[in-house]
Amino acid sequence: MAAAGGEGPSSSRPLQDPPRRPPRDGYGVYVYPNSFFRYEGEWKGGKKHGQGKLLFKDGSYYEGKFVDGEITGEGCRLWASSGNTYSGQFVLGEPQGHGVMKYKAGGHYEGEFSHGLREGHGRLVDRDGQAYWGSFHENKRHGRGHMVFRNGDKYEGDWVRDQRQGHGVLCRADGSTYEGQWHSDVFSGLGNMTHCSGAIYHGMWINGHPVAQAKRIVILGPEVMDVAQGSSFTLNIQLQQDNGEVARSEDGRVLKISAGVRYVQLPAYSEVSFFQMDKDNQEPPIQTPFGFDCIAYPLWSPKSGGLEPRAALESAGDPPLLTGVLEPGLSVLHFSGETSSSSRGCEPHCPEDCRCVEQGCARFSDVRLGPPPPGYSPILFLDGLREEAGCRPRGSLGPRRTMPTVQDPPGGSRPDGAATTEPAAAAFPGEYVIMICDVTDPPFLGHTLPTAFKHLRVLGKGTDQQPHFPGEGPESPS
Numbered sequence: 001m002a003a004a005g006g007e008g009p010s011s012s013r014p015l016q017d018p019p020r021r022p023p024r025d026g027y028g029v030y031v032y033p034n035s036f037f038r039y040e041g042e043w044k045g046g047k048k049h050g051q052g053k054l055l056f057k058d059g060s061y062y063e064g065k066f067v068d069g070e071i072t073g074e075g076c077r078l079w080a081s082s083g084n085t086y087s088g089q090f091v092l093g094e095p096q097g098h099g100v101m102k103y104k105a106g107g108h109y110e111g112e113f114s115h116g117l118r119e120g121h122g123r124l125v126d127r128d129g130q131a132y133w134g135s136f137h138e139n140k141r142h143g144r145g146h147m148v149f150r151n152g153d154k155y156e157g158d159w160v161r162d163q164r165q166g167h168g169v170l171c172r173a174d175g176s177t178y179e180g181q182w183h184s185d186v187f188s189g190l191g192n193m194t195h196c197s198g199a200i201y202h203g204m205w206i207n208g209h210p211v212a213q214a215k216r217i218v219i220l221g222p223e224v225m226d227v228a229q230g231s232s233f234t235l236n237i238q239l240q241q242d243n244g245e246v247a248r249s250e251d252g253r254v255l256k257i258s259a260g261v262r263y264v265q266l267p268a269y270s271e272v273s274f275f276q277m278d279k280d281n282q283e284p285p286i287q288t289p290f291g292f293d294c295i296a297y298p299l300w301s302p303k304s305g306g307l308e309p310r311a312a313l314e315s316a317g318d319p320p321l322l323t324g325v326l327e328p329g330l331s332v333l334h335f336s337g338e339t340s341s342s343s344r345g346c347e348p349h350c351p352e353d354c355r356c357v358e359q360g361c362a363r364f365s366d367v368r369l370g371p372p373p374p375g376y377s378p379i380l381f382l383d384g385l386r387e388e389a390g391c392r393p394r395g396s397l398g399p400r401r402t403m404p405t406v407q408d409p410p411g412g413s414r415p416d417g418a419a420t421t422e423p424a425a426a427a428f429p430g431e432y433v434i435m436i437c438d439v440t441d442p443p444f445l446g447h448t449l450p451t452a453f454k455h456l457r458v459l460g461k462g463t464d465q466q467p468h469f470p471g472e473g474p475e476s477p478s
Contacts, residue, residue: 022047023043024043024045025044025045026042026043027041027042027043028041036057037054037055037056037057038054038055040052040053040055041054041066042066047066048066048070049067049068049069051064051066054066054071056080059078059080060078060079060081061077061078062075062077062093063075064077071090071092071093072091072092072093073090074089075087075088075090077095082103082104083103083104084103084104085101085102087099088113089113094115095113095116096114096115097113098112099111101113101118105127106128107124107125107127108125109122109125110123111123112136117138118136119136119139121135121136122134122136128150130147130149132145132146132147133145133146134146134147134159135159140161141161141162142159143158144157144159152172152173153170153171154170154171155168155169156169157169158182163184163185164182165182165183165184165185166181166182167180167181167182168180168182172196174196175196176194176195177194178191178192178193178194179192180192180205181205186205186207186208187209188205188206190205191203191205193210193445195252195440195444196442197252197253197254197440197443197444198252198356199251199252199253199254199357199440200250200251201213201250201445202249202251203249210249210445212250213247213249213445214240214247214250214360214449215240215242215247216239216240216449216450216452217239217240217436217438217449217450217451217452219235219236219452219453220235220236220237221236224457225455227369227456227458227459228458229428230368230426230461231368232366232367232368233367233368234364234365234367235257235364235367235434236363237255237436238360239253239357239361240360246359246360248359248360250357250360250444251358251359252357252440253357253438253444254354254355254357254438254439254440254441255354255356255357255438255439256351256354256436256437257353257436258434258435259296259298259434260286260288260295260296260432261294261295261297261427261432262430262431263285263292263295283296286433286435288453289453290455294432294433298373299353299367299370300368300369367434368426369432369456369458370426370427371426371427427458428458429459429460431455431457431458432456432457432458433454433455435451435452435453435454436452438450
């Protein structure tokens with residue numbers, strides 16, 4: 001009975017295994033009680049130590065070195081939530097030291113880490129192929145760094161929290177360069193821009209825009225410039241800001257000079273000289289700010305050593321043939337003793353009809369209007385013939401009748417007395433227009449300055465009489 005009594009209910013319970021414990025030493029597999037972690041690898045003293053692989057329930061994992069149960073040393077980590085992978089040094093479970101992070105969205109980073117963030121020196125390539133190498137702080141570009149952008153631009157300089165700020169140099173893919181101060185990723189402060197066209201701006205910038213940028217071209221001098229027939233003249237040009245000050249911070253813009261003659265639709269009788277263009281040479285009139293249109297007119301350039309226009313007018317005997325090359329719509333110039341080089345970056349040689357701006361200024365010297373080119377038929381009404389014309393019935397002298405000019409012998413020199421017309425050696429008296437255009441190519445900072453105009457009045461040789469136009473002044477026909 002005693003024996004039977006010794007077999008109470010407690011002795012009939014089945015024996016249960018004690019809770020599983022991590023392996024003490026060596027190699028083993030352990031699934032943690034929360035079932036979120038599973039480790040397979042080396043153990044020492046009941047802790048993960050050595051080479052092993054830790055798997056997470058969400059699919060993430062770490063494989064590499066463990067020290068005293070912690071992820072420390074060289075290893076590889078995958079984050080299932082982001083798809084990013086890291087290979088390199090770890091300290092207490094975080095990337096720290098040197099390593100390579102590959103991003104699922106594209107791109108990668110190789111360099112130094114601290115507490116899982118990019119920190120120190122490294123190289124980052126984004127999914128667009130843009131590359132940055134330099135200093136990082138708290139995962140952002142910060143400090144000195146160099147970057148190559150997708151469009152081919154290159155920057156080297158200071159960064160503050162992922163933005164260019166401080167001093168830096170930008171080399172654009174088109175050949176333009178900027179060196180100077182930056183703020184919030186744009187030019188800001190004192191900086192020097194050398195444009196791919198050869199133009200230069202050196203001065204202050206605000207929010208990416210030059211403070212003292214030129215806005216217009218101004219031809220200095222009187223509103224109407226009077227020039228004696230066959231004489232040369234000089235034009236001084238300024239690039240001005242909105243406030244009227246000279247844009248001395250600019251160099252290297254290329255300015256081109258051209259000319260036009262007043263375009264007039266004549267009535268049956270008028271006292272003005274104009275040009276009737278051949279059908280094959282007709283060009284659309286050019287609008288001017290002076291209340292009239294003009295048609296292109298050539299400037300003069302000696303090509304073969306011929307006499308200059310003024311010398312031709314003053315020479316005795318028959319007028320010489322002009323040896324220069326003149327075509328409608330072309331502007332060709334002779335500049336005596338001038339060069340077009342700029343001391344701060346302009347191309348060493350500009351075309352003859354162009355000038356490079358230096359410190360906001362340019363100068364065209366020894367400018368001359370050429371004779372009428374082929375295809376321009378001058379129709380001239382001389383003041384000396386006004387009385388004779390006034391005695392004729394109104395309209396008897398039509399606009400298609402060519403009168404003798406100052407270069408034409410009054411009665412002609414041929415034996416039969418027929419009138420002949422020698423080529424003119426200089427521009428006829430009348431009203432002309434000089435135009436200065438910004439032909440910088442490509443346009444400086446994407447902006448082409450508006451064309452500047454100067455009203456030019458050519459007076460007859462030895463006179464100061466001004467041309468008279470129909471509908472203008474007290475002598476206008478009623």
